[in-house]
Amino acid sequence: MTHPPATTVRADHPLQGIAWMVAGVFLLSVMDALSKHAVSQLSIPVLIAARSAMVLCLLLPWVLRSGGWSALRTRRAGAHLLRGLLAVCSMLAFFESLRLLPLATVIAISFAAPLFMTLLSVPLLQERVGAHRWGALLAGFVGVSLIVGPQAMDGELGLGAGLALVAAFFYAASMTCVRWLSPTESDLAMLVWQNLIMGLAGAVGLFFVPLQVAEGMWPVIACMAVLVLLGQRCTFRALRLAPVGVVAPFHYSELLFAALFGWVFWQEWPGHHVWWGALFVVGAGLYTLWRERSRKLVGG
Template sequence: MTLPIASSVRIDHPLQGIAWMVAGVFLLSVMDALSKHAVSQMSIPVLIAARSVVVLVLLLPWVLRSGGWSALRTRRPGAHLLRGLLSVCSMLAFFESLRLLPLATVIAICFAAPLFMTLLSVPLIKERVGAHRWGALLAGFVGVSLIIGPQAMDGELGLGAGLALVAAFFYAASMTCVRWLSPTESDLSMLVWQNLTMGLAGTVGLLFVPWDMAPGMWPIIALMAILVLLGQRCTFRAFRLAPVGVVAPYHYSELLWSALFGWLFWQEWPGANVWWGALFVVGAGLYTLWRERARTVFSGS
């Protein structure tokens, strides 16, 4: 079964979408570094619940300024619930993988997410992916294989690598839903319903784990909430401005930030295979940009 297609006309702005995506990835990269520290200090359901509560508190002034409850009304509650649950699954797998692997390794494996987004955009929202983009997609998967290949063959990654790939898939599905929802739903409603679902899921998780967060972690949780809010706003804007297949490859810039943060805070540095793999995936993204610009110029738009 495919998802319904909105009837509204969409005008794409690929270069603007890419710029918003790069900004959003930087903010989310800082949040990921804070997450690696946080998961060493508390259980994952506590982290999800606490961060979601802070995000909802930060969103409250925006909700009130936008008309209160009326700004959150939706004719698509099932779609919001689906996206929220996908986000919960992604966060659970991602946070647990951070416990088991270095930050840059987790991020490198999660580079599969943009590839999954491009694949999912075809059956779910009927976006057209031409032969050139399929070629770039294949090159991207080759790059991801180079990133995880040597460690996987040596049996060093195990559960952590599997969780990172699961996180990438569910994240891709969640962000593809943004493109599906954006013609009828506001950024505000998507943020509120997503974090409400995640907060409720985290609260349910507290029934099975102890509340083990030290008071000194609240400022870090608050900063994480601010960063994820700003980062999501940027990525939402990117998906409104350009097709998934155009902006998704620019998630790859996260490797540079994660490598820098890993080196600064945990004395981690990606191996040569990670950088060779990144060469493929970044090259795929740059080729997609070149093709999009060429197509725009050729069409005279």
């Protein structure tokens, strides 16, 4: 069966693309809120192993429709292993930071991931970063320091903020590996191998923690697995319907959703320094998107 080329649906429907992006971000924000609840009830290895297993179960029909094992064959097993281990480190740090910080603060710090991706693209992908992007990068890290700084100086935020930054760094490294792998590996293969490695890492962790699942948590874990796949599917659809520069800024609505969920469920509200810092980080991201779009228009 043939499929129409992606260009037939690319950049034609900006409003639909924005709607899909906001929907995807909302679903992922709900998953993050469920994660904050889950880490208060479960050990992190149990959560990682159980969620990864459920994601693999949900991916199984896609694998079978795509030809089974042949769709997952790869000559780059080492690269998949590296990416999977980076994702494990990111998730370990992210989940632990959720125990210590308000949800919106963790999400605001996680916006540093694109900044780390820019840094990593230079040594790992030999990409050229011009003066404008370096300026945006510096502004973004100023924003991160505003988020982390005031309470970290008092020793109140240090560990949680450090873990959130570590999570952002490892996530950025994992996503940089996606770009490295994408010329030869399919989206399906990368999803399956990542979740398989994460599941195995979580299973190893079960030897060191009690294997206990609190009553009522299995539906929560199942919802997390469904939400992460639906959220990613929505964002992929958004990027097919509209240019990156149109839909990507709406990813930052995640901070608003996180603040709302934190306020409703945990009576958390980020301090002023978090909002000011997020303004710098988001501004740096938006400027980078605008700059890249301008370069493409000039080049085209």
